[in-house]
Amino acid sequence: MQQLTEGARAVLRTADADAKAAASRDLATAWRAGSIGEVGAAGAPDRPARPVTPALRPPREVPRRKITAAPVGRFALLHALAHIELNAIDLAWDMVARFAEATTLPRAFFDDWVAVANDEAKHFQMLQSRLGDLGGGYGDLAAHDGLWQAAEETAHDLLARLAIVPMVLEARGLDVTPAMITKLTNAGDHDSAAVLEIIAHEEIGHVAIGKRWFLWLCETRGVADPKAAWQSLVRLHFRGLVKPPFNESARTEAGLPPDYYEPLSERCLNG
Template sequence: MELRQRALQVLCLPDPEEKSAAALDMRALAASFSIASHTPVPPPDAYALPGRPARPELLHHQAVARRSPATPQGRAALIHAIAHIEFNAINLALDAIWRFPAMPDRFYLDWLRVAAEEARHFRLLRDHMREHLGHDYGDFPAHQGLWSMCEKTAHDVVARMALVPRTLEARGLDATPLIQHKLRSVGTPDALAAVGILDIILAEEVGHVAIGNHWYAWLCARQGLDPVAHYALLAKRYEAPRPKPPINAAARRAAGFSEAELLWLQHG
């Protein structure tokens, strides 16, 4: 089986359970895939990308209500929001595999690893909602901010690496410790169990952002671009959001951000 074609097939799957299972299966079978790295994979005309379920209802990000984690309903909404990010992250990784030809085989295998780990994160959060909070994925409205940037950067692998993993996903490195602090303050068994899940997610997301950083730097070197200057140009061109303080500098350093990049992110 060819990896990039299979990634597109899985990206088109609308059912979250089927998609996450297929992403995990792809990683388990990675050694059996061929990689047609120089062959463009045409998108399927019969599907809108990405495949997604009828629920959750998708709203503009400003229309999605925020709720306090002090209540069970608020914690359910919070975990649902994170699960939705992880579901979108499966799609983002699969899209990177099929969409961009002429990259080294390691590029495709790196994003296969990310797709599988995001699938595991999604399942951990979904199981937590079902077992502890009486809700399931789809029960709350959500937004498509991550996928919107994916669409904007569909024509440019440099912009994709700059603005999805190392910008939008990197925001999770900053936000997760703050969310964990709030959940610890609540102190209920379900809140503390969620903190443990977020520990797993944060550790692996450092690796995902590091993969984005690696390939962004590799692409800049190949094209003779200065990574910091070009990032500033791309962030302005595509209206990428700036990180919200406080920045998790330790996690970002572990993910490969340079001191010059951290300085720019903090001060512009």
């Protein structure tokens, strides 16, 4: 019988974007159904496989997306979001495969990250469908390679990975997505706005999962002050500033109150 980490590694090694999303959802279904009996310890590749397109460039070389009523502007935005969700599939399965032997992790840890991986694959598929409606698909535009830097920076430590990926990167999505929804609605693209509404709601749960397991691991390791530990890990491993404006209501719902992130914020550091 297949082990979960073997399946996770297979998803990570799948290059085609649509096939990766489908494999992610199939693996999640098998895990939930009990068809996979063991977690295993297959490990993770250094980098996930990627399709031939899009071309990956440094973040500063990728044009900034601007939402307009014209299909080209909306397509660029949705393409950028699809790229984020494709990376998120790999980040979730890397969490499963890479850290299966990092500590004594309960089954609930894997249940949570399998659920995240399934959500991210669903998000990619919804965005891919909208790109198709607009006459193209994922891979038509260039994208940046900055997202996997966070995985490489935290590959050595589960606590650091939890601190950066769900509690910084996914939390940033909570901040920026409502404005995108408003702009898409104003542009008359109600179908894309509806997709982002689903993503925004489910990402709150992903941040909450990250915070829950961060606290659990802090307790397991005897970390007396999880908030201070999180701030220290962000200063050490996150490239850039924690930028406002913040969606305080969504962050608080996810278990990330202002006293966690405000001391690290751009506005605080700039006085």
